[in-house]
Amino acid sequence: xxxxxxxxxxxxxxxxxxxxxxxxxxxxxxxxxxxxxxxxxxxxxxxxxxxxxxxxxxxxxxxxxxxxxxxxxxxxxxxxxxxxxxxxxxxxxxxxxxxxxxxxxxxxxxxxxxxxxxxxxxxxxxxxxxxxxxxxxxxxxxxxxxxxxxxxxxxxxxxxxxxxxxxxxxxxxxxxxxxxxxxxxxxxxxxxxxxxxxxxxxxxxxxxxxxxxxxxxxxxxxxxxxxxxxxxxxxxxxxx
Amino acid sequence: xxxxxxxxxxxxxxxxxxxxxxxxxxxxxxxxxxxxxxxxxxxxxxxxxxxxxxxxxxxxxxxxxxxxxxxxxxxxxxxxxxxxxxxxxxxxxxxxxxxxxxxxxxxxxxxxxxxxxxxxxxxxxxxxxxxxxxxxxxxxxxxxxxxxxxxxxxxxxxxxxxxxxxxxxxxxxxxxxxxxxxxxxxxxxxxxxxxxxxxxxxxxxxxxxxxxxxxxxxxxxxxxxxxxxx
Numbered sequence: 001x002x003x004x005x006x007x008x009x010x011x012x013x014x015x016x017x018x019x020x021x022x023x024x025x026x027x028x029x030x031x032x033x034x035x036x037x038x039x040x041x042x043x044x045x046x047x048x049x050x051x052x053x054x055x056x057x058x059x060x061x062x063x064x065x066x067x068x069x070x071x072x073x074x075x076x077x078x079x080x081x082x083x084x085x086x087x088x089x090x091x092x093x094x095x096x097x098x099x100x101x102x103x104x105x106x107x108x109x110x111x112x113x114x115x116x117x118x119x120x121x122x123x124x125x126x127x128x129x130x131x132x133x134x135x136x137x138x139x140x141x142x143x144x145x146x147x148x149x150x151x152x153x154x155x156x157x158x159x160x161x162x163x164x165x166x167x168x169x170x171x172x173x174x175x176x177x178x179x180x181x182x183x184x185x186x187x188x189x190x191x192x193x194x195x196x197x198x199x200x201x202x203x204x205x206x207x208x209x210x211x212x213x214x215x216x217x218x219x220x221x222x223x224x225x226x227x228x229x230x231x232x233x234x235x236x237x238x239x240x
Numbered sequence: 241x242x243x244x245x246x247x248x249x250x251x252x253x254x255x256x257x258x259x260x261x262x263x264x265x266x267x268x269x270x271x272x273x274x275x276x277x278x279x280x281x282x283x284x285x286x287x288x289x290x291x292x293x294x295x296x297x298x299x300x301x302x303x304x305x306x307x308x309x310x311x312x313x314x315x316x317x318x319x320x321x322x323x324x325x326x327x328x329x330x331x332x333x334x335x336x337x338x339x340x341x342x343x344x345x346x347x348x349x350x351x352x353x354x355x356x357x358x359x360x361x362x363x364x365x366x367x368x369x370x371x372x373x374x375x376x377x378x379x380x381x382x383x384x385x386x387x388x389x390x391x392x393x394x395x396x397x398x399x400x401x402x403x404x405x406x407x408x409x410x411x412x413x414x415x416x417x418x419x420x421x422x423x424x425x426x427x428x429x430x431x432x433x434x435x436x437x438x439x440x441x442x443x444x445x446x447x448x449x450x451x452x453x454x455x456x457x458x459x460x461x462x463x464x465x466x467x468x469x470x
Binding site for chain 2: 089091
């Protein structure tokens with residue numbers, strides 16, 4: 001049973017992240033509520049990674065405010081993130097998950113059962129003792145997902161989890177994401193692959209130059225985009 | 241040739257005087273290594289993680305301390321422990337404890353500086369993950385030290401090498417007293433000056449063997465670590 005309170009909804013109110021004179025995010029207001037996955041799309045440098053890091057609480061907004069389940073400065077007890085290039089701890093595959101379980105204060109008696117369950121979920125059963133750094137890129141990404149899920153999150157943030165993976169590894173990740181979302185975990189995932197955005201479903205949020213340009217249900221976004229930027233992005237034009 | 245044969249004879253027949261010196265040398269250097277590790281590893285790890293004003297100056301000083309001449313350390317400890325010094329009442333001058341203290345002072349900066357570098361590199365890699373997992377400062381340091389343990393073996397080895405090979409500090413604070421504070425290096429220096437090359441060469445062979453064996457063990461530990469931890 002999940003311990004209350006939840007980190008959802010995550011509410012960003014006019015959030016800006018400034019590095020010197022450069023705005024990585026400029027005045028974003030967004031409410032992330034339980035439900036289908038939210039897919040962040042946009043060209044490189046649009047602010048997708050920064051937005052995910054703000055939502056995780058790793059970057060504090062320069063302006064504006066963010067709350068998790070109505071609380072400011074909420075410890076990340078009910079949210080988790082998978083980075084685009086996750087770092088593997090210098091331990092075995094199973095020990096990486098055990099570490100995440102310990103960090104999340106999961107009862108020690110449940111560790112072995114949870115490790116087996118998570119490894120089965122991400123298709124890494126049988127690789128328990130393999131050093132995590134010896135796994136392939138796709139396997140490392142799946143282990144990072146398992147490690148994030150070990151925190152039993154309400155909110156799972158994924159930063160381009162399939163970048164640089166081959167189609168088979170990409171499909172494996174997408175299948176896991178759908179399965180996790182079906183269990184009631186809110187997934188927010190960034191990608192610049194429009195095909196993937198369609199496959200993951202839910203809703204789309206288009207970012208460009210640190211601003212939220214358009215947000216709509218996936219079908220609506222692709223069939224009836226409202227903004228010029230969305231139309232051009234869907235048409236495959238370069239947004240600069 | 242005659243000297244070499246006598247030296248080998250001393251080593252192979254287990255000459256009691258020679259082995260007493262070897263045992264004391266190992267006791268002093270290994271004790272100093274343990275104390276230096278207890279001080280140096282957490283200090284280096286904390287320095288890698290904690291940001292404070294003057295941190296860079298501390299790192300520069302720490303790096304400089306790695307090259308501190310042993311005779312200067314010996315002199316400083318001598319002044320500290322001498323009868324009129326601040327710790328003179330402890331009565332430690334010309335004892336193995338004073339030699340351990342001198343070698344600890346010499347080795348701790350080496351271990352701390354190498355630990356700082358190793359842990360800082362690993363922290364750059366782990367920072368996002370450990371922050372996202374909400375791991376506290378103590379947990380971070382413990383994780384980084386544990387995951388860097390096979391690399392830290394090299395730091396310990398460098399420290400042991402410096403301690404086992406040095407003569408300047410321990411000859412000042414130990415006094416090279418036969419049967420009490422005479423170690424391999426101080427004995428080699430003394431016996432060479434006296435012209436008793438058999439004992440000096442015998443001790444040299446033992447010292448060399450110990451260094452080779454310890455390096456081999458450390459190499460093995462690293463390879464084992466790479467196989468099991470990646």
